[in-house]
Amino acid sequence: MLKLDGVSKVYRVGTFGGKELHAVSNVSFEVPDGEVVSLIGESGSGKTTIGRMILRLTPITSGTISFNGVDISTLQGEALKDYYRQVQGVFQDPFSSYNPIFKADRIFRIVREEFFPGMKDQEWNGKLEDSLKAVGLNPAHVLNKFPHQLSGGQLQRFLIARALLLDIQFLVADEIISMLDASTRIDVLNLLADLKESRGLSILFITHDLSLGYYISEHAVILYRGCVVEMGSTDRLYNTPLHPYTRMLMAAVPRLDKKWEKVEVELRGKQSQITTGCVYYDRCPEAERSADCLTHRPPLVQVEDDHFVACSRYME
Amino acid sequence: MAQERPKEVRSEFLYFALRNRKLRVGLGILVFFLLFAIIGPFLTEYDPNTYAGPSAQPPSSEFWFGTTTFGQDVYSQFAHGLRSTFIVGLIGGGIGTLVGVVIGLLAGYRGGMVDEILNMLTNIVLIIPTLSVLIIIAAYLAVRGILTESVFIGLTAWPWAARAIRAQTFSLRTREFVDLARMSGRSSLRIVFTEIAPNMMSYLFLVFILQFGGAILNAATLDFIGLGPTRGMSLGLMMNNAVLWAALQLGMWWWLIPPGAAIAAIVGALYVMNVGLDEVFNPKLREM
Amino acid sequence: MSLQVENLTVYYRTLRGDVQALENATFTIADGEIMGLAGESGCGKTTLGHSLIYLKPPMRFIEGRVTLDNEELPIWDMERMNEFRFKKISIIPQYAMNAMNPTRKIGKMTAEILESRKVSYKATLPELKRRLDLVELSHDVLNMYPIELSGGMKQRMVMVLSTLLNPSLLIADEITSALDVSTQKAVAEMLVGFRDRGFVKSLMVITHDISILYQIADSIMIMYAGQLAEKASTQVIIHNPRHPYTKMLIGSLPKVGVKHSKQRLAGIPGKPPLLLNPPVGCRFRERCPVAFDKCFDVPPFIEIEPGHFVACWKEFESNA
Known part of the structure; x- marks a missing residue:
């Protein structure tokens, strides 16, 4: 089980690092074994930063991320390598994940060199073939090719196959289908869902697309400017969104099952950093906010079974 | 069909390289002088510094490029000078590139404290007036050979290369394939040299060409102001001597023009090649 | 008739030959119509949009006729197009x-x-x-x-x-794809507002996001591999498509309310052909579940119902 507890990421910006940029503020949630949790947010919500912190690609400023009870920030050397045996990530841009001047299957060779240095060729080839088949690729068609000779969908499957070579239990999937062609998107999405079923893989599915989050996961976390504003079971979130941001998101997202309602959406640009009050204060409809919202950031409270929201209106 | 692809890529590169006029012209001039530097010295029996015949003779069948005021053979001086010019270019340019690449890659990949320190070092070397330092160093060393000169030139020329490579590394380091390598447990050093550096090959080549040309120019400047090698011969030294003994005023054009023209031609050719290569490597600049 | 395009064919010149990016496109956009142009990347939708206004190398005009408000556009001539660009x-x-x-x-x-x-x-x-x-x-x-x-x-x-x-015609090329959902909605609705206020007569909205088109477009045209597949009113394309590609494409889009555990959506097997050397006939043939002999000929883009154009032999057969 992966657990985030009060995780924050603060970047120092400005000439002498004098300003602070809160990319992620005090985020806590967990991904139980064998579950898919969607992390939903727009650009700048900090969703990618959270993924990168879980993968130890970006250091945490404060808080802890623990995997099966172990604080991952303490891992070094062999222990870190061992962590990577169990936790892997796939990113948004399939082409950028490959070194363009090498063949695509080099990513497997690196895994072999680092994790299975002693393995015999035959055993390795068998293993590789198994994981390629598990992601629905025909080894004969895809090995020994350059990245640009493969489609975006094939490249993403490659990355998933790479993760399967290890004993992975947890996968961070960061917008992995947003750059794929519409007709192949659903296949990669189905593949993830199938891996969850067949291998008990836990997945943190990071996306900006609400319908994808609904399709694949039972639980979702809604992120706005680095803060969790609402989380819970997808059914509850989608049917009875409580936070004004979630409601705005549900109303604004283009859907195929219903047309946009005449809801005014705010066009104001990104406002200055809010350090004390509610992060959504300046976009929140006047009628719903109070003076208190500007000074106190509402904590995430449980409003019903499996449904949490961070809004002062639901604090009692 | 899949296996044919790399060949195709390479031949596409070659296709553009051969079609590029700038590259062809630059390479032609360079190869011409290189061959001259290699073969030239064997075609003359005279030592560049001994007195071979009558003084101040214009070019003739005996002395192809004429002789100096002291009766030295200008052709022999030119051929040997050309050779040392290439040596300075290779060693000086090589060192400049190497130091620049290592510092640039390290600073760019590690970032943070390492970057700050290396960046400071780079800036210091960058703002030191290179020529003055070379003059001071040269003045302290009584006996100087071409090798020492090359090393000094190389050690002062790397900063801008380091800066450029640092910037490139910075942008490559955020690419996802580097993250992927990190998630494979690769060490930083291996990531720098197996993931990042190969992507900059074309760029490194351009850096080397520019460093090569810069080293030649620097050496010529040093030689010309009399701080060149005390032993051996170089094109800058030839010019220094020609000016010193009033070749211009005496109308001895055969002494003055060849070294100057050769330096201009080589450096010019390198820069033209640089532009040409840029076009070949960067598909956006390719003329269709 | 605001815009009429007939047999427009545009290729891209590359070292290895011509990429046949747009083949025989024939369609019209009526006055006041917002037409969405959708398809996967590389299907030719951007080529089509750009060729109407900015046909420059490596794009190569092969044939076709474009008329805007009964005036022929010299799209093959960058210079003469200056008169029309921005104004018309x-x-x-x-x-x-x-x-x-x-x-x-x-x-x-x-x-x-x-x-x-x-x-x-x-x-x-x-x-x-x-x-x-x-x-x-x-x-x-x-x-x-x-x-x-x-x-x-x-x-x-x-x-x-x-x-x-x-201008009579405004082409919006993927203008909402880089935006956040809230801004996306505002920008998309502004496009409609521009049309309603008469700032532009008609609009061609190019996007890969069909759900945006469902919100704002009057009609949607679907392209596949450089060929027009289907054009119809938005309602018909979403709820009653006829071309097998459109059907499969719409069917593969996840919607809120659809869960993997309850209803598994299917994608389209295979991948789009390379347009350097595209297959003869219908270019969707190789991925099409209902393809038959006739599909080795290029299907014409025919109006099977008022305002509903399809390029599929199977459809013609069942309609006949």
Whole structure:
């Protein structure tokens, strides 16, 4: 089980690092074994930063991320390598994940060199073939090719196959289908869902697309400017969104099952950093906010079974 | 069909390289002088510094490029000078590139404290007036050979290369394939040299060409102001001597023009090649 | 009939030969129509949009005829198109954010563009300000440099700019794809507002996001591998498509309310063909579950019901 507890990421910006940029503020949630949790947010919500912190690609400023009870920030050397045996990530841009001047299957060779240095060729080839088949690729068609000779969908499957070579239990999937062609998107999405079923893989599915989050996961976390504003079971979130941001998101997202309602959406640009009050204060409809919202950031409270929201209106 | 692809890529590169006029012209001039530097010295029996015949003779069948005021053979001086010019270019340019690449890659990949320190070092070397330092160093060393000169030139020329490579590394380091390598447990050093550096090959080549040309120019400047090698011969030294003994005023054009023209031609050719290569490597600049 | 395109064929010149990016496109956009143009990347939708206004190398005009308001557009001639660009036909490019000269104040840049079209900036200024109000930009932006504006603001500025002379046709190329959902909705609705107010007569909205088109478009045209597959009213395309590609494409889109555990959606097996050497006949043939012998001929793009065009032999057969 992966657990985030009060995780924050603060970047120092400005000439002498004098300003602070809160990319992620005090985020806590967990991904139980064998579950898919969607992390939903727009650009700048900090969703990618959270993924990168879980993968130890970006250091945490404060808080802890623990995997099966172990604080991952303490891992070094062999222990870190061992962590990577169990936790892997796939990113948004399939082409950028490959070194363009090498063949695509080099990513497997690196895994072999680092994790299975002693393995015999035959055993390795068998293993590789198994994981390629598990992601629905025909080894004969895809090995020994350059990245640009493969489609975006094939490249993403490659990355998933790479993760399967290890004993992975947890996968961070960061917008992995947003750059794929519409007709192949659903296949990669189905593949993830199938891996969850067949291998008990836990997945943190990071996306900006609400319908994808609904399709694949039972639980979702809604992120706005680095803060969790609402989380819970997808059914509850989608049917009875409580936070004004979630409601705005549900109303604004283009859907195929219903047309946009005449809801005014705010066009104001990104406002200055809010350090004390509610992060959504300046976009929140006047009628719903109070003076208190500007000074106190509402904590995430449980409003019903499996449904949490961070809004002062639901604090009692 | 899949296996044919790399060949195709390479031949596409070659296709553009051969079609590029700038590259062809630059390479032609360079190869011409290189061959001259290699073969030239064997075609003359005279030592560049001994007195071979009558003084101040214009070019003739005996002395192809004429002789100096002291009766030295200008052709022999030119051929040997050309050779040392290439040596300075290779060693000086090589060192400049190497130091620049290592510092640039390290600073760019590690970032943070390492970057700050290396960046400071780079800036210091960058703002030191290179020529003055070379003059001071040269003045302290009584006996100087071409090798020492090359090393000094190389050690002062790397900063801008380091800066450029640092910037490139910075942008490559955020690419996802580097993250992927990190998630494979690769060490930083291996990531720098197996993931990042190969992507900059074309760029490194351009850096080397520019460093090569810069080293030649620097050496010529040093030689010309009399701080060149005390032993051996170089094109800058030839010019220094020609000016010193009033070749211009005496109308001895055969002494003055060849070294100057050769330096201009080589450096010019390198820069033209640089532009040409840029076009070949960067598909956006390719003329269709 | 605002825009009529007949047999438009445009290739891309490459080292290895011509990429057949757009093949025999024939369609019309009526006055006041917002037509969505959708398809996967590389299907030719951007080629189609750009060729109507900016056909420059490596794009190569092969054949075709384009008329806008009964006047033929010389799209093969970059020079002569200058007369029409911006005045009669305009585009909001995909990277509108970067389309503005960073060294000019926005007002000055606008003046220069207008004057290059022999239109007085002074006389246009009141209208310009009115339109800035409409897209919720303050008049101060005219005294700002592009760098002082956020991405979304620049996008709206370009929208105002490109429609300032009330062109007959506006092409919007993937303008919502880089935006957040809330801004996306606002920008998309502004496009509709522009049409409603008569700033533009008709619109071609190019996007890969069909759900956006469902919200704002009157009709949707689907392209596949350089060929037109289907065009019909938005309702028909979404709820009652006839071309197998459209059917499978729409069917593969996840919708809120559909869960993997309850209803597993299917994608389209295979991948789009390379257009350097495309398959003969219908280019969807190799991935099509209902393909038969006839599909080795290129299916014509035929109106099977009023306003509903399809290019599929199977459909013609079952309709006949």
